[in-house]
Amino acid sequence: xxxxRPPLALTLAxxxxxxxxxxxxxxxxxxxxxxxxxxxxFPPPGLTTQWFAVAWNRADIWPPLxxxxxxxxxxxTLALILGTLCAGAMARARFFGRDQISLLVILPIALPGIxxxxxxxxxFAILEIPFSTWTIVLGHATFCIVIVFNNAxxxxxxxxxxxxxxxxxxxxxxxxxxxxxxxxxxxSALLAGGMLAFALSFDEVIVTTFTAGQQSTLxxxxxxxxxxxxxxxxxxVVAIVVFLTTFVPILIAYWLTRGGSETAGGGK
Amino acid sequence: xxxxxxFINVSRHFGPVRAVDGVDLTIPEGAFFAxxxxxxxxxxxxxxxxxxxxxxxxxxxxxFGQDVSAVPPNRRNVNTVFQDYALFPHMSVRENxxxxxxxxxxxxxxxxARADELLEMVKLAGYGDRKPGALSGGQRQRVALARAxxxxxxxLLLDEPLGALDLKLREAMQDELKALQARLxxxxxxxxxxxxxxxxxxxxxxxxSEGKIAQIGTPSDIYDRPQTRFxxxxxxxxxxxxxxxxxxxxxxxxxxxxxxxxxxxxxAGGKIAGQVxxxxxxxxxxxxxxxxxxxxxxxxxxxxxxxxxxxTPVALDWDANALHVMEGEA
Amino acid sequence: xxxxxxxxxxxLGDRLTGLFWRHPGLMVALMxxxxxxxxxxxxxxxxxxxxxxxxxxxxxxxxxxxxxFTLSTYAELLRAQNLDIILRxxxxxxxxxxxxxxxxFPIAYFAARYARGGWKALFYLGVxxxxxxxxxxxxxxxxLILAREGIITWATGATGTTPVLEAVLAIPVIGGVSLSTSxxxxxxxxxxxxxxxxxxxxxxxxxRVPNSMLEAxxxxxxxxxxxxxTVVFPLALPGIxxxxxxxFSLTMGDYIIPQIVGSSRRFIGQAVYQLQxxxxxxxxxxxxxxxxxxxxxxxxxxxxxxGAFDAL
Numbered sequence: 001x002x003x004x005r006p007p008l009a010l011t012l013a014x015x016x017x018x019x020x021x022x023x024x025x026x027x028x029x030x031x032x033x034x035x036x037x038x039x040x041x042f043p044p045p046g047l048t049t050q051w052f053a054v055a056w057n058r059a060d061i062w063p064p065l066x067x068x069x070x071x072x073x074x075x076x077t078l079a080l081i082l083g084t085l086c087a088g089a090m091a092r093a094r095f096f097g098r099d100q101i102s103l104l105v106i107l108p109i110a111l112p113g114i115x116x117x118x119x120x121x122x123x124f125a126i127l128e129i130p131f132s133t134w135t136i137v138l139g140h141a142t143f144c145i146v147i148v149f150n151n152a153x154x155x156x157x158x159x160x161x162x163x164x165x166x167x168x169x170x171x172x173x174x175x176x177x178x179x180x181x182x183x184x185x186x187x188s189a190l191l192a193g194g195m196l197a198f199a200l201s202f203d204e205v206i207v208t209t210f211t212a213g214q215q216s217t218l219x220x221x222x223x224x225x226x227x228x229x230x231x232x233x234x235x236x237v238v239a240i241v242v243f244l245t246t247f248v249p250i251l252i253a254y255w256l257t258r259g260g261s262e263t264a265g266g267g268k
Numbered sequence: 269x270x271x272x273x274x275f276i277n278v279s280r281h282f283g284p285v286r287a288v289d290g291v292d293l294t295i296p297e298g299a300f301f302a303x304x305x306x307x308x309x310x311x312x313x314x315x316x317x318x319x320x321x322x323x324x325x326x327x328x329x330x331x332f333g334q335d336v337s338a339v340p341p342n343r344r345n346v347n348t349v350f351q352d353y354a355l356f357p358h359m360s361v362r363e364n365x366x367x368x369x370x371x372x373x374x375x376x377x378x379x380x381a382r383a384d385e386l387l388e389m390v391k392l393a394g395y396g397d398r399k400p401g402a403l404s405g406g407q408r409q410r411v412a413l414a415r416a417x418x419x420x421x422x423x424l425l426l427d428e429p430l431g432a433l434d435l436k437l438r439e440a441m442q443d444e445l446k447a448l449q450a451r452l453x454x455x456x457x458x459x460x461x462x463x464x465x466x467x468x469x470x471x472x473x474x475x476x477s478e479g480k481i482a483q484i485g486t487p488s489d490i491y492d493r494p495q496t497r498f499x500x501x502x503x504x505x506x507x508x509x510x511x512x513x514x515x516x517x518x519x520x521x522x523x524x525x526x527x528x529x530x531x532x533x534x535x536a537g538g539k540i541a542g543q544v545x546x547x548x549x550x551x552x553x554x555x556x557x558x559x560x561x562x563x564x565x566x567x568x569x570x571x572x573x574x575x576x577x578x579x580t581p582v583a584l585d586w587d588a589n590a591l592h593v594m595e596g597e598a
Numbered sequence: 599x600x601x602x603x604x605x606x607x608x609x610l611g612d613r614l615t616g617l618f619w620r621h622p623g624l625m626v627a628l629m630x631x632x633x634x635x636x637x638x639x640x641x642x643x644x645x646x647x648x649x650x651x652x653x654x655x656x657x658x659x660x661x662x663x664x665x666x667f668t669l670s671t672y673a674e675l676l677r678a679q680n681l682d683i684i685l686r687x688x689x690x691x692x693x694x695x696x697x698x699x700x701x702x703f704p705i706a707y708f709a710a711r712y713a714r715g716g717w718k719a720l721f722y723l724g725v726x727x728x729x730x731x732x733x734x735x736x737x738x739x740x741x742l743i744l745a746r747e748g749i750i751t752w753a754t755g756a757t758g759t760t761p762v763l764e765a766v767l768a769i770p771v772i773g774g775v776s777l778s779t780s781x782x783x784x785x786x787x788x789x790x791x792x793x794x795x796x797x798x799x800x801x802x803x804x805x806r807v808p809n810s811m812l813e814a815x816x817x818x819x820x821x822x823x824x825x826x827x828t829v830v831f832p833l834a835l836p837g838i839x840x841x842x843x844x845x846f847s848l849t850m851g852d853y854i855i856p857q858i859v860g861s862s863r864r865f866i867g868q869a870v871y872q873l874q875x876x877x878x879x880x881x882x883x884x885x886x887x888x889x890x891x892x893x894x895x896x897x898x899x900x901x902x903x904x905g906a907f908d909a910l
Binding site for chain 3: 006010011013014017018020021022024025027028031039040041042043081082083085086088089090093095101104105107108111112113114115116118119120121122123125126127138141142145168171173174175176199203205206209210219222223226227235239242243246247250251254
């Protein structure tokens with residue numbers, strides 16, 4: 001234990017573990033090019049790029065895609081507003097019930113999706129609310145709040161407390177301080193939070209299946225394809241799209257917040 | 269002449285804690301005023317009461333005759349140099365300095381020109397485009413100073429301004445601040461726990477203890493004629509004599525103080541006999557702890573003279589007028 | 599420049615600022631009103647709805663929900679087939695937790711103790727990226743891998759380990775016709791998807807073990823294994839328990855993975871989904887959904903006593 005060189009077995013185990021984590025995704029990319037549309041045969045009998053064009057022309061893919069984008073956009077906007085307001089109130093003030101509110105903010109994402117989904121479903125049943133885009137948004141926005149909240153609070157805490165006082169000392173009222181000092185410093189944290197919320201909403205499937213009724217978001221479409229596959233490589237193409245649409249924002253968010261100790265979505 | 273700042277029986281309570289407890293204070297215009305005291309004594313709270321970041325729970329605060337109790341900080345013509353400088357990290361140095369004018373609606377070209385003037389005044393000409401993160405502690409402090417002066421406040425508040433600087437820098441800044449104040453003729457009020465700083469920079473010092481003012485006076489008043497045991501001990505570590513001890517050495521039956529540098533060590537005669545217990549070499553002098561029947565007394569011998577070894581029997585002597593009666597003690 | 603001590607009010611912004619300065623609680627309350635209102639109404643409200651529904655029952659003849667308080671729905675849970683589902687789910691959750699702990703520990707240990715500087719960031723990314731990759735894509739990837747004609751069959755064929763695969767599949771209960779229809783397959787996918795949730799708290803806990811402690815142990819004569827057993831493992835335990843909270847809870851609540859990779863025997867999640875969908879038995883679905891909540895509350899209480907919350 002004294003040396004700084006790790007034992008070989010450990011290094012191998014760690015490397016194997018990491019490979020285990022990453023290999024499956026790479027396979028999806030590979031399978032999008034296979035010529036075999038009926039099975040998942042490995043190695044792929046041949047490679048082709050035709051499936052991308054086929055996916056583009058499939059009529060049943062675009063509506064779910066648009067719905068996913070729409071829901072993600074609305075939910076992210078709501079989460080940004082609610083999460084930032086909450087963070088602003090909680091970052092520094094010490095008041096009765098603060099810990100309880102922190103718990104409440106994190107609960108939607110801490111409890112398994114099936115509970116959140118079933119709860120909303122129960123509520124819709126009792127209140128006789130029909131399924132719509134808004135029922136989906138209701139669920140998504142709720143668990144996206146904590147994402148924005150975490151990023152905003154982490155950044156606000158890093159901001160030296162005296163900076164806000166200094167701004168007021170020099171003559172700025174609360175709104176000027178917000179505009180010239182607080183928001184510019186929070187900008188990248190809010191952007192990161194927004195990107196993470198978007199990715200989360202776009203990818204979410206469990207809660208969505210309870211709140212969507214007859215509609216399909218892209219993940220729901222994929223789920224149906226998994227259970228009853230039509231053209232498997234097309235599903236792979238869609239999988240790549242879903243992967244990139246969630247992966248890229250997260251990468252950007254990580255890059256935006258890597259300066260500090262903010263958990264850019266650490267511990268979903 | 270109106271005084272710059274007036275506290276009339278001001279209190280600031282946080283529940284049962286009395287951070288500031290019935291303080292009366294008058295700071296004359298143009299003064300270089302120090303609020304000195306240990307942590308928790310209420311000096312910083314008083315500073316924040318002037319700037320507006322605390323509101324009094326009792327009493328009234330006037331700035332140049334106007335009652336500011338209901339006025340938020342952004343509308344007081346008072347500016348602060350914060351202890352951690354609080355520079356805006358996302359703005360350049362010039363933009364930081366110009367911020368005050370920007371909030372007053374002054375156009376960009378005009379305010380940036382004025383900012384450059386101030387940067388030159390604090391000897392940071394040419395640093396305008398840098399970001400605060402790229403500056404040293406001393407440089408950041410100057411930027412904070414320039415930023416606080418651009419609005420030409422009538423009172424400048426400084427919260428432990430020199431605390432984060434090293435010794436050489438601290439001494440240089442002390443001289444600069446004094447020169448600046450003399451030139452600008454603004455009232456400076458600063459808070460410090462360092463009595464050396466207060467004694468060398470201020471023309472009036474208020475010594476705080478437990479939310480109240482123990483004594484206000486000029487530096488020499490505070491140092492040579494402390495009025496309570498607390499002041500005597502906090503500012504320069506005096507020797508304190510109880511009424512009995514004072515009478516035994518020919519003084520009045522009151523609490524008295526004696527500065528260590530007023531004591532002389534003599535071989536015979538003298539007012540108190542004792543034995544040298546410990547020495548501490550300070551460079552510019554030697555601190556000698558002498559054990560006497562009434563307790564320990566500390567003498568400060570100047571450099572260059574003979575210093576007796578520990579264990580040597582000695583007698584302590586002083587001039588009659590060096591024994592100071594502490595009026596504040598009952 | 600004004601020579602006054604007090605500057606004039608310049609408009610609504612200044613007036614509101616004065617109001618907030620005099621009443622700081624007001625600003626906090628205003629800011630919290632919207633988000634708190636949303637969370638309480640939407641989230642706590644629906645949790646309450648869940649609980650309420652679980653005390654309703656379904657009329658056997660009309661198929662409609664009877665809105666009267668009754669415990670009969672919970673009594674239904676005690677039926678053999680339903681208890682079966684619950685037991686199956688809890689067992690799988692425990693197995694997944696164990697698997698994640700064992701597989702994740704070397705990675706966490708390596709990242710905490712041996713990775714420095716750039717490598718540390720790489721490891722962090724290496725664990726975080728799969729975490730944030732699309733859940734459904736990950737599950738789908740495993741369906742590809744586990745398929746009878748997929749890469750595992752090819753790999754075992756190429757390395758001559760096909761008999762091993764067949765032996766594994768022949769294990770009763772957890773084996774099956776192919777990996778993608780067996781409990782082993784389900785278990786593998788669960789472990790894969792939740793692994794990062796276990797690694798991160800473990801790594802955090804391990805990073806808190808100071809090097810000096812390990813050196814002291816070696817100094818006092820302990821072998822590497824002894825040091826591991828008596829120093830490292832107990833200190834890492836809170837992190838393991840913290841990670842297990844995630845893996846246990848997530849496994850219990852999942853219904854997609856068993857549906858895509860596994861036998862047709864149901865887990866709690868699938869039961870909930872099916873009951874509230876085509877079967878229209880929302881009360882029973884709600885009752886089923888309450889079970890993981892209760893289990894997790896018990897689990898969390900035990901975990902907190904073991905100090906796992908400090909590792910989060």
